[in-house]
Amino acid sequence: MSDLDDFKATYFDECSELLTELEEQFAAIEAGERTPDRLNAVFRAIHSIKGGGGAFGFSELVAFAHAYETLLDHVRDGRIELSDPVAVLCIRANDLVADFVNSAKTGTKLGAAYGAEERAQFDALSNGGAHGAAAGDDENGPIVEEFDIDFVPVMVNLDGAAAAPVVPPADDSFVSAPLAVEKGHWEIRFAPHSELYARANDPLLLFRELANLGELTVEAKLNEIPPLADFEPFGIYCTWELTLVSPTATAESIGEVFEFVEGNCDLSIAQLSSKNSKAEPSLADLAQIVTPPSAAPVTDAEVESLSFAELAETVKAEAPKRAAPPPPKLVKSAEIDPAPPSLAAEELDDRRAGPDDRRGAGVQSIRVDLDKVDRVVNMVGELVITQSMLTQQMDDTLRAQYQELVRGLEVLAQTTRGLQDAVMAIRAQPVKSVFSRMPRLVRELAQKTGKKIKLETIGEATEIDKTVIEQLSDPLTHMIRNSADHGIETPEKRRALGKPEMGTIRLSAEQAGGNILIAVEDDGGGINRDRVVQVARDRMVIGPDQQLTEEQIDNLIFAPGFSTAEAVSDISGRGVGMDVVLSNIKKIGGSVHVKSRTGLGTRMTLRLPLTLAVLDVMLVKVGPSPYVIPLSSIVETIQCSRADFGRAPSGAKVLRVRGEYVQVVDLAERFELGSGADLANRFVVLCEAEGGVKIALIVDDIIGQQQVVIKSLEENFESIEGIAGGTILGDGNVALIVDVQGLKAPKLHKNAA
Amino acid sequence: MDNLAYKDEYGATAQANAQNSLQLIAFSIGEQTYGVEITTVREIRAWNGATPLPNTREYVRGVINLRGTIVPIFDLRARFGEGVTSPTKNHVVVVMSVGEKWVGILVDAVSDILTVSKDDIHNVPEGNSVDTELLNGIVTHESRMVGLIDLHAVVSGAKLDG
Numbered sequence: 001m002s003d004l005d006d007f008k009a010t011y012f013d014e015c016s017e018l019l020t021e022l023e024e025q026f027a028a029i030e031a032g033e034r035t036p037d038r039l040n041a042v043f044r045a046i047h048s049i050k051g052g053g054g055a056f057g058f059s060e061l062v063a064f065a066h067a068y069e070t071l072l073d074h075v076r077d078g079r080i081e082l083s084d085p086v087a088v089l090c091i092r093a094n095d096l097v098a099d100f101v102n103s104a105k106t107g108t109k110l111g112a113a114y115g116a117e118e119r120a121q122f123d124a125l126s127n128g129g130a131h132g133a134a135a136g137d138d139e140n141g142p143i144v145e146e147f148d149i150d151f152v153p154v155m156v157n158l159d160g161a162a163a164a165p166v167v168p169p170a171d172d173s174f175v176s177a178p179l180a181v182e183k184g185h186w187e188i189r190f191a192p193h194s195e196l197y198a199r200a201n202d203p204l205l206l207f208r209e210l211a212n213l214g215e216l217t218v219e220a221k222l223n224e225i226p227p228l229a230d231f232e233p234f235g236i237y238c239t240w241e242l243t244l245v246s247p248t249a250t251a252e253s254i255g256e257v258f259e260f261v262e263g264n265c266d267l268s269i270a271q272l273s274s275k276n277s278k279a280e281p282s283l284a285d286l287a288q289i290v291t292p293p294s295a296a297p298v299t300d301a302e303v304e305s306l307s308f309a310e311l312a313e314t315v316k317a318e319a320p321k322r323a324a325p326p327p328p329k330l331v332k333s334a335e336i337d338p339a340p341p342s343l344a345a346e347e348l349d350d351r352r353a354g355p356d357d358r359r360g361a362g363v364q365s366i367r368v369d370l371d372k373v374d375r376v377v378n379m380v381g382e383l384v385i386t387q388s389m390l391t392q393q394m395d396d397t398l399r400a401q402y403q404e405l406v407r408g409l410e411v412l413a414q415t416t417r418g419l420q421d422a423v424m425a426i427r428a429q430p431v432k433s434v435f436s437r438m439p440r441l442v443r444e445l446a447q448k449t450g451k452k453i454k455l456e457t458i459g460e461a462t463e464i465d466k467t468v469i470e471q472l473s474d475p476l477t478h479m480i481r482n483s484a485d486h487g488i489e490t491p492e493k494r495r496a497l498g499k500p501e502m503g504t505i506r507l508s509a510e511q512a513g514g515n516i517l518i519a520v521e522d523d524g525g526g527i528n529r530d531r532v533v534q535v536a537r538d539r540m541v542i543g544p545d546q547q548l549t550e551e552q553i554d555n556l557i558f559a560p561g562f563s564t565a566e567a568v569s570d571i572s573g574r575g576v577g578m579d580v581v582l583s584n585i586k587k588i589g590g591s592v593h594v595k596s597r598t599g600l601g602t603r604m605t606l607r608l609p610l611t612l613a614v615l616d617v618m619l620v621k622v623g624p625s626p627y628v629i630p631l632s633s634i635v636e637t638i639q640c641s642r643a644d645f646g647r648a649p650s651g652a653k654v655l656r657v658r659g660e661y662v663q664v665v666d667l668a669e670r671f672e673l674g675s676g677a678d679l680a681n682r683f684v685v686l687c688e689a690e691g692g693v694k695i696a697l698i699v700d701d702i703i704g705q706q707q708v709v710i711k712s713l714e715e716n717f718e719s720i721e722g723i724a725g726g727t728i729l730g731d732g733n734v735a736l737i738v739d740v741q742g743l744k745a746p747k748l749h750k751n752a753a
Numbered sequence: 754m755d756n757l758a759y760k761d762e763y764g765a766t767a768q769a770n771a772q773n774s775l776q777l778i779a780f781s782i783g784e785q786t787y788g789v790e791i792t793t794v795r796e797i798r799a800w801n802g803a804t805p806l807p808n809t810r811e812y813v814r815g816v817i818n819l820r821g822t823i824v825p826i827f828d829l830r831a832r833f834g835e836g837v838t839s840p841t842k843n844h845v846v847v848v849m850s851v852g853e854k855w856v857g858i859l860v861d862a863v864s865d866i867l868t869v870s871k872d873d874i875h876n877v878p879e880g881n882s883v884d885t886e887l888l889n890g891i892v893t894h895e896s897r898m899v900g901l902i903d904l905h906a907v908v909s910g911a912k913l914d915g
Contacts, residue, residue: 377821378820378821378822379820379821381821382820382821624805625804625805626804670807671807671808672807672808673805673807711821711822711823712823713816713823713825715822715823715854716822716823716824716825716854716855716856717813717816717823717824717825717854717856720806720807720808720809721808722807722808723806723807723808726804726816726823728818728821728823732818733802733804733818734803734804734815734816734817734818734823735804736804736806736807736816
C-alpha cells in the first residue's frame with residue numbers, strides 16, 4: 001500500500017461525497033431553486049473532482065469534467081441561461097461524472113466514445129456562436145446572441161486544451177504574440193504560498209483562466225531558486241508577473257480568477273497606463289517564461305541543453321538584475337491585497353460559506369477510519385463489562401463499609417452507559433447516503449420504461465448504523481425497480497384512469513422505537529393478485545384449491561424465482577429481485593412488509609434494527625459452554641419431557657410438532673460436548689432457517705434472553721461449521737453463536753487427523 | 754580480569770543491538786524451552802479458561818476475549834503431539850500476531866528474554882517431521898537448547914489438517 005494508494009482512496013471517498021452533494025444541489029435546482037449559490041456549489045464540486053482526477057492522471061474523467069465545468073462556468077456567468085434542457089443535461093452529466101469516477105476507481109475503461117454525445121452538447125452550448133445552431137440544439141440557439149464576440153478566438157484556443165486532457169506543456173498558450181491592443185493593461189504579481197500547492201491548486205489553471213480575459217503574458221520569476229544542494233522539493237521558489245491586456249477586464253474580474261487561492265498567495269493587481277506597456281520580451285525572458293512553473297517539462301531546446309544546476313546558476317547570476325525593485329511604472333490605482341482581512345475579503349468568505357451553511361448550520365465533520373471507531377466501540381464494550389464485574393463484586397458488607405466507593409461506581413456506571421450510546425452514535429449515518437443514489441436510478445428507469453416517474457424522499461436525515469446502510473442499497477434498488485416496472489402504469493394508462501401522468505415513488509425513512517422503518521411507496525396499480533395466484537398455481541407454489549388471504553398473496557412475490565412478468569426485461573422479470581430484498585433484510589435482522597391496494601398503489605416497508613452490532617439472542621447452555629441462538633430464528637421452545645420425538649427410518653431423531661416432522665439436532669452431540677443432563681431435563685429450541693425450513697435444536701439449559709454484540713471468529717481464526725460467530729458475555733467470557741442455517745446440513749465427516 | 758570480563762559483556766550487548774541479533778521470548782513446555790521473536794509478542798497473560806470450539810482440532814483450546822476481540826488459543830504441547838495440557842492458573846497464554854491475525858499460545862511458563870546472534874541459529878535436524886514443520890531453527894543459549902517456533906506453521910496447520 002503506497003502513499004499514492006492512500007491518497008487515491010481519500011480522493012474517491014471525497015468524490016462520492018461530492019457526487020452526493022451534486023445530486024442534492026441538482027435536486028434543488030430541478031425543483032426550481034436556481035440561485036447562484038447552488039451553481040457555485042456545483043461548480044466547486046466538479047472542480048474538486050477534476051482537480052483530484054488530474055493529479056492521478058485520470059485523463060478521461062478530467063477531460064469530461066473540464067468540458068462540463070466550462071459549461072457550468074458559462075451558466076454561472078449568465079452567458080447561458082439555466083433553462084430546463086440545460087438542467088437536464090447537467091443532471092445527465094453528473095451521472096456521467098459518477099461513471100467516470102467509478103471507472104477510474106475500478107480501473108475499467110469506458111471507451112473513448114463514452115460521454116462524447118454530452119460533450120458535444122456542452123461544446124455546442126459553450127461555444128454558442130460557433131457550433132450551437134449546427135448541433136441542432138434549437139432551444140439554446142438564442143443564447144448565441146449573448147456572446148461577447150471578443151471571446152470566440154480564446155474559446156477555440158481553450159477547446160484545444162480541453163480536448164487534450166493531459167495538462168499541456170507550459171509553452172502551449174502563454175507565450176503570446178507582441179501586444180497589439182494598447183488598452184486595459186493590467187499587471188498582476190502572483191506569489192503562491194506552499195498551502196496553495198498543498199490544496200492541489202495549479203497556477204497553470206489560474207493563468208489559463210486569466211487568458212480567457214484577454215491577451216496574457218506570463219513571466220516566471222525564478223530568482224529565488226537555490227543551489228541544488230539546498231533545494232527543497234516542496235519549497236516555493238517561483239513567483240510570477242503577468243501582464244494582461246484586455247479591454248473588458250476589471251480588478252474584480254481578475255480577482256475572481258484568484259478567488260479560490262485567495263489567502264494562499266500574495267497577489268497584487270494593478271492597472272498600467274497604456275503607454276507604459278511592456279516591451280516585447282527578450283529571448284532570455286522568453287526562456288524564463290517557458291521554464292516550467294513547477295514540474296512541467298522543459299521544452300525550450302536551449303534551456304533543455306542546460307543541466308539543472310547550470311540553470312540554477314544562470315538564474316542566480318541573473319538574480320540581482322531581476323531582484324530590482326518593482327517597476328516604477330506600477331500605478332496603484334487598484335490593488336487587492338488579500339493578506340490583511342479586509343472587509344472585501346470577509347464578504348468573499350461569507351459568500352463562500354453560504355451554501356455550506358445551508359446544508360447544516362456550522363456542522364463540522366472529520367473523516368475517521370471505521371477501524372478506529374470499531375476499536376473505540378470494542379474498548380467501550382470492555383469498559384462496560386469491567387464496570388459490571390466491579391459492581392457484581394460489591395456485597396452488602398462492602399456497600400456499608402465503603403459508601404464513597406459505591407457512589408463512585410454508580411457514577412462510573414452512568415458514564416460508561418453514556419459513553420456506549422455516544423460511541424454507537426458515531427457509527428450511525430444518515431440514510432441520505434443510500435437515498436441519494438436513487439434519483440439517478442429512477443431517472444434511468446423512467447427513460448427505459450418510457451414512464452413518467454418522480455421520486456420523493458422523506459426523512460433522509462434518519463440515522464442508522466453504517467453496516468446496515470451498506471446492506472440497504474441492493475434491496476432498495478430492487479424495490480424501486482419493482483415499483484417502476486410493475487407498479488407505475490404507462491402515462492396513457494394513468495391518464496385513462498384519471499391519475500396524473502407523472503407517477504410518484506415515495507422513499508421514506510423514520511425511526512420507530514428500536515427500529516428504523518424504510519418504506520418504498522408507489523401510486524401505481526398495486527399488486528395484481530389474480531395474476532400472482534395464477535402464476536403461483538402454475539408453478540405449484542400453492543395447491544390448486546388453496547385459498548389465500550390478500551396478505552398471503554402479496555407475500556408470494558418474495559418467493560425465489562417468482563415473477564409475474566411475461567417477458568424478462570433488463571429491468572426486472574427474472575424473479576430474483578424480491579427474493580434478494582427479503583434475504584438481505586433478514587440477514588441483517590430486519591423484516592419486510594408489503595401492503596397493496598388495487599388501483600391505488602403498493603407500499604413495502606422494511607423494518608430494520610438500529611444497529612447491526614447488537615443482536616437479540618437466547619442464551620443456552622450446551623455441556624459446559626454457553627451458546628447463543630439468534631432470537632429472530634427461534635419459533636418456540638419445548639421441554640424435552642413434553643416433546644413428541646419419533647425415529648426416522650435412518651434412525652435419526654425427528655420431532656413431531658403441530659403436525660409437522662422436524663429434523664432434530666442434539667447440539668451436545670453435534671459439537672462433541674458431553675452433556676451431563678438427562679434428556680427429560682433438556683430443552684428443544686425450535687428454529688426456522690432460511691426458506692421456512694424448521695429445525696429442532698436440543699440444548700442442556702435455557703439461561704435467558706439478552707442483547708449481544710456480534711464478533712467475528714474469522715478475524716483471528718477461521719470459520720467453524722455450525723458456528724456463525726462469537727460474542728462476549730457480561731462476565732467477559734466468549735459465547736458462540738449457533739448458525740441455525742449451517743446446522744441444517746448434515747455434519748461433514750472430519751478427516752482423520 | 755574483572756575489567757576484561759565486563760568489557761566482553763559490554764561488547765556482547767553492543768553486538769546484540771546490531772542487526773545480526775535476535776531477541777526472543779523464551780517459554781517452556783515441560784523441560785523443553787522454545788522461543789519466539791519478541792516483536793511478534795503482543796501480550797502475556799495468565800490462563801483464565803477459554804470457550805471451547807466445537808468441530809476443530811484438539812490443539813485448538815478455544816477462544817478468549819482479548820479486549821473485545823475473539824482470539825483463538827493453541828495448545829502448543831498438543832500441537833507438538835505431546836498430549837493436551839491440563840491448564841492451571843499458573844499456565845500462561847502468550848498472545849502473538851501472525852500476519853494480520855492475533856493468536857494465543859498456551860505454554861507452561863514464560864522464562865526469559867534472550868538475545869541470540871542470528872549466526873547461532875542451527876537448522877533443525879531432519880528426521881522428525883513435526884519438529885521440522887513447526888520449528889524454524891534451534892539456537893543454543895547458555896547450553897540450553899531453544900527451539901524457534903514457526904508461528905505460521907503452528908497456526909496455519911490448523912487449516913491444513915482440516
